Amino acid sequence: MQTKFHLTSEQQAQFRRDGYIGPFDLHDRDSMREKYNSLRADLYDREYAIYDLPNDSPLVGYDRHLDIDFFSMHIEHPRIVDKVVSILGPNVCCWRSETFPKYPGDEGTDWHQADTFGHASGTPQIRWPQHSTFGGAITVWTALTAATEETGCLRFIPGTHEEMHYDESIGMSFDPNSVNVIEKGGVRRGFFGYDYRNLQKDADFVPDEGSAVSIVMEPGQFVIFWSTLMHASLPNVTLRDTRIGFAARYVPCDVVVYPDTDLVEEYGSELKLNKYGVVVVAGTGNSANREVLVSNRGYKFRQP
Numbered sequence: 001m002q003t004k005f006h007l008t009s010e011q012q013a014q015f016r017r018d019g020y021i022g023p024f025d026l027h028d029r030d031s032m033r034e035k036y037n038s039l040r041a042d043l044y045d046r047e048y049a050i051y052d053l054p055n056d057s058p059l060v061g062y063d064r065h066l067d068i069d070f071f072s073m074h075i076e077h078p079r080i081v082d083k084v085v086s087i088l089g090p091n092v093c094c095w096r097s098e099t100f101p102k103y104p105g106d107e108g109t110d111w112h113q114a115d116t117f118g119h120a121s122g123t124p125q126i127r128w129p130q131h132s133t134f135g136g137a138i139t140v141w142t143a144l145t146a147a148t149e150e151t152g153c154l155r156f157i158p159g160t161h162e163e164m165h166y167d168e169s170i171g172m173s174f175d176p177n178s179v180n181v182i183e184k185g186g187v188r189r190g191f192f193g194y195d196y197r198n199l200q201k202d203a204d205f206v207p208d209e210g211s212a213v214s215i216v217m218e219p220g221q222f223v224i225f226w227s228t229l230m231h232a233s234l235p236n237v238t239l240r241d242t243r244i245g246f247a248a249r250y251v252p253c254d255v256v257v258y259p260d261t262d263l264v265e266e267y268g269s270e271l272k273l274n275k276y277g278v279v280v281v282a283g284t285g286n287s288a289n290r291e292v293l294v295s296n297r298g299y300k301f302r303q304p
């Protein structure tokens, strides 16, 4: 598809080979820095948030594109959506967004791959049509603050997106006391209270970190990757620099989101889906998914 900000055919080939592409520029560094200051207050204010959660829940950053206008506009920004359309085709939904803060001293994120996204809740959160040979989602991860090797940037193992080393149906147990205390291969890392190694299909599997790359990003840049790409992040070893990423997840609209689910339990919290819907960011939706047309604060999503 030729759209204003589509990926070139070279970029598409690179994406198919590596499983990621970027970083790309979206906001300039200074305006992103300034915006981040007001976003911190917006994130704390849950008046219009769709989930009823205490501010210390690990899920407070879920789906804030449905109540914070900056994120509502962000997920359908043409510079992002045009690129996602060149990967997924003309009908695209945003089904999830998440903030990923790493505060000074925080551990990194474990190596992982996500196909059904049921790894923590135990139930698949997305279901591709039956004929598809593939699953997962496209994640667009935007740096709201600088992501460096010191603040905890993402790490990818290029070309690993077509073979799953984890079985998300195995189930993991949640232990909030395990956060920030466990070292794996000499690096302090975990999966927000879970240990992703428990989902390994082969207990002896070790990710090939020797071929990993660090994705260093300026505030306001974004990177695009398959959720099935082997990815992780480094610990934040700084004393005062928070690193925070905003991940928006996209699928073709024929993917069914939260099949047969109206309550999700993961990371020690509960999400009631009564106000939830996908946002169609390009083309047309699918009657199997509830769609949100207007954000809780009144921002109207672009309609095809």
Ligand SMILES: O=C(O)CCC(=O)C(=O)O
Pocket (backbone or CB within 6 Å): 100, 108, 109, 139, 141, 227, 231, 232, 233, 245, 247
């Ligand atoms: O930001 C991180 O540390 C992890 C991000 C991640 O796993 C994702 O966006 O899928």
Ligand SMILES: [Fe+2]
Pocket (backbone or CB within 6 Å): 112, 114, 231
């Ligand atoms: Fe991830």
